[in-house]
Ligand SMILES: Nc1ncnc2c1ncn2[C@@H]1O[C@H](COP(=O)(O)OP(=O)(O)OP(=O)(O)O)[C@@H](O)[C@H]1O
């Protein structure tokens with residue numbers, strides 16, 4: 001279970017009172033998740049029961065968190081369905097529990113859709129584009145802390161744990177991504193605050209309707225195209241029970257890309273760099289999974305994700321036929 005920090009009932013109750021959310025009646029640790037300590041907290045206020053999510057941040061410090069929490073608040077204020085951090089009487093949304101940063105947000109309805117259909121992919125593409133547009137006037141800026149500088153630092157650290165063929169792949173890909181980052185088209189990519197980790201387990205659906213995006217704790221300023229590529233790599237692949245496939249699924253990808261473009265069409269630079277960003281998205285998660293697998297931060301860390309899944313996705317994206325990608329983008333032009 002992902003409860004690294006035990007929060008005493010009284011301490012949680014005092015925080016919820018300060019947030020004017022009522023009297024705590026139940027504090028339940030959430031199974032699942034590997035980054036933070038999460039609890040469902042149920043309170044009673046004027047005879048009504050409400051459930052919120054209390055997160056104690058294990059990896060992130062007081063410096064980085066205001067960006068994530070204010071980004072969520074900004075998006076919620078613009079009608080994007082994301083959890084909204086609760087404020088105390090002073091308007092503060094970042095709190096302290098057991099000496100660690102903590103926040104309380106509303107609980108989203110529904111469940112994650114781990115075997116998405118075209119309809120789910122369309123809903124995610126549409127809402128992702130809306131999120132990008134809604135974030136354009138967000139006043140804070142923080143880089144994607146899992147972007148190119150982190151890849152450059154981390155590749156040498158994981159190399160000793162890789163086979164010769166894995167080392168060759170990761171070094172070649174890193175060199176390629178450094179080359180891409182120097183291209184004029186890369187500089188022309190529209191940018192802003194992005195989620196950067198919008199996997200299937202970070203989106204809720206209820207009765208087929210998207211009810212929210214959550215887990216914004218890898219968000220940062222980056223290209224909108226990178227955010228879309230991360231989604232295409234996780235949502236629009238052939239799914240098997242153990243995620244052992246990972247092949248591009250053209251129908252799911254078209255559903256997501258055309259729904260995205262119906263709200264925010266990709267410009268010429270984005271269209272030309274989509275294949276490179278699909279590779280970047282695969283490299284980013286192969287690397288972070290290798291890091292978690294070989295250099296765990298805490299002996300009690302719950303089951304890290306399988307890194308080889310993203311090695312397969314990267315190999316597949318490197319070899320993806322250009323005409324397949326072209327058809328992904330043409331679908332929208334034909335429909336438009
Ligand atoms: N706002 C929310 N509304 C409803 N459920 C939530 C919310 N936040 C978290 N959860 C539930 O808690 C689980 C764990 O949360 P989350 O995925 O954010 O964990 P984490 O450890 O912070 O991150 P990671 O996904 O990186 O492991 C989710 O799978 C989801 O079921």
Ligand SMILES: N[C@@H](CCO)C(=O)O
Nearest residue numbers: 197199285288289305
């Ligand atoms: N989405 C990440 C986990 C970090 O949130 C992964 O699947 O590797």
